[in-house]
Amino acid sequence: MKSESPQDPSLKVITRRSILRGIGLSLAAVPVAKLLVACGGEDAPVDPGGATDAGVTDAGFTDPGVWATGGTAAMTAAASYPDPFASGLGTVCNLTCEATLGPCYATTVARKDISEGHDGLPVRLSFLIVNENCVPVPNATVDIWHAAPEGLYSGEDASDFCTSGDAVARAARWFRGVQTTDANGRVDFDTCFPGWYSSRTIHIHFTVRVGGQEFVTSQLFFDDTVNDDIVNTQPLYNTRGPRDTTNANDNVVSADSVGNYLFTTQRMADGAMLASKTLVIRSSLASAQCAIPGGGGGGGGPPPGGDGGMGPPPGFDGGMGPPPPGFDGGMP
Template sequence: MSSETKTDNPSPVLTRRKLLYGMGLAAAAVPLGQFLAACGEGTDGSGTGTPDPMDSVVDPGAWATGGTRSMTALSSYPDPFAAGLGSACALTCEATLGPCYATTVEREDITEGEDGLPVRLAFLIVDETCKPIPGATLDIWHCGPDGLYSGEDASDFCTTGDERARSARWYRGVQTTDANGRVNFNTCFPGWYSSRTVHIHFTVRLNNQEYVTSQFVFDDALDDEIINSQPLYNTRGPRDTTNATDNVVSAESAPEYSFQTKRMADGAMLAWKTIVIRSSLSNASCSVPGGGGGGGGPRPPGDGGMGPPPGGRDGGGMGPPPGWDGGTRP
C-alpha cells in the first residue's frame, strides 16, 4: 500500500438499527458495542518492571465452549496494558487486505450468537512514541470455526456461496478507541482454511484516513491444541498451513505479529496486542517482513478445506476485492 497521504472513505458501517431493519427484526441480542516490536523489555511488554496483571489469573485448565455467552467472568478480566508501555514503539507493518473484506457493523460482540471458543480481543493503539491514539477506528474481520467468512457482499470465494454465511455478518466489527487508545472485541477463536494460518484481519483509520491494514496470528502450538481437540474445530482434520509456512505472516515475522494470550477463570481466552501507527501519513510505512500474498481461501463443504483455491495456491487470495483502488473500501 502506498505511503502517500490520501483520503480514505470510511468502511461501509451498519449501525445496529440499520442491521435490524435490514434483517426485519424488532430486537437483537447483539450489543453495539509489525513489524510490531515490543514497546519495552519487561515481561509484560511495558519495560517498567511492574508485575504482570496476568499472573493473578487462575487457569481452570480447560477451554470454554458455547461462544461469548460462556464469558461469565468477563467483568473481572484484567487489563493487559495496565502496566503501561515504554517510550519507543516500532510500527505495525502492512499486510495484504485479502479478498474477504465486506460491510462491517459497529459493535463489541461480533459473534451474532455463534458457537465457538470465546475470545476477548484487547487492543491498544499508539504512535511511535507510545502515545495512545483516541478516536481511531479499528475494523476487524475473520472467519468462523468452520473456515467461512460471512456477508452477502463478500466474495463467494470467501463464503463458498453458503447461504447461511452469506445472510450473516458474523465475525466482523468496528469500534472507536477511547481516551486511552483502548478497544475490546468479544468473538470466537477463528478456524482455518487452506493455505493460510489462523489469523485476524484489521484496519486502523483516523479522521477517515487509513493508517495501516495488516493481520495478526496466534502461536502455532495454541492453534494446533484448539484445532485438534476443541468442539467445532476438530471436525475437519489438521490444518495444512502454519505460521512457519504461511505466505502473508512468515516464520520471520510471526513472533512479532502473534497475539499474547491467557486463559481466563471462565475458560475463555484473553488475547491482546498493541498496534503502532504512524504519527503522520507523511511518514514512511513498512511491510510485514517475509510476507507475500494472501493465498488460499475457504473451500466448499466436502473437501475438508484442503487443496488450493481456483487458479493455484495463490489464486484469489492475492490482493483486494474487485473495485478496490488502494484507498476506498467497497
C-alpha cells in the same frame, strides 16, 4: 499491498441473522505457549494462564484448566478480566507494518460483540493503539474481520471465495465489527477463535483509521502451539482435520517476522481467551509505511492457484471448498 480500499467504517448495517446456540461443553487443554509482546520490538514472555492443572495464575485468578465453548455467552467473568496493558509500553514503539487487505472485507458493523451468537471458543480481543512515540491514540477506529470456526467468512457482499457460496454464511455478518478507541487508546471486541482454511495460517484482519483515513491495514496471528491446541481438541475446530498451513509456511507473513504480529494470549477463569496486541501507527500519513515481510507459501511459494491473501483467480476457492458436511452455521 491492498487489493481494494475498505468501506467507510461509519457505515452500519442491521444484522439479518442472529445465530443463537451454545454447546456448553468443555474439554481439557494442553499448555499454551508463552507469546510475544507487541510493542517495543523485543520478545517479552507472558504467563498465558494455560497450565495443565487448574490453579491461581500470576494475574490472581483461577485458571479452570479447560477452554470454554458456546461462544461469547460463556464469558461469565468478562467484567473481571485483567488489563493486558497494565505493565506499560516502554519507550520504544516499532511501527505495525502493512499487509494485504485480502478479498474478504465486507460491510462492517459498529459493535463490541461480533459473534452474532455463533458457537466457538470465546475470545476477548483487546487492542491498544499508539503512535511511534508510544502516545495512545484516542478516537481511532479499529475494524476487524476473520473466519468463523468452520473456516468461512460472512456477508453477501463478500466474494464467494470467502463464503464458499454458503447461504447461511452469506446471510450472516459474523465476526465483523468496528469500535472506536477510548481516551487511553483502548478498544475491545468479543468474538470466537477463528477457524482455518487451506493455504492460510489462522489470522485476524484489521484496519486502523484516524479521522476516517486509513493508517494501517494488516493481519495478526496466534502462536502455533495455541492454534494446534484448539484445532486438535476443541468442538467445531477438531472436526475438520489438521490444517495445512502454519505460521512457518504462510503466504502472507514470513516465519522470521510472524513473532512481531502474534497476540499475547491468556486463559481466563471462565475458560475464555484474552488475546491482546498493541498496534503502533504513524503519527502522520506523510510518514512512510512499512510492509510485513512475505511468507514462503509452504517453503517454495504459494500453492497452485493460491492467492497469498491478495484475491482469488477465476474459479478458485482458496482451498476452503464446500462447507463441512452438515454445516449449518451453528444454527439448530
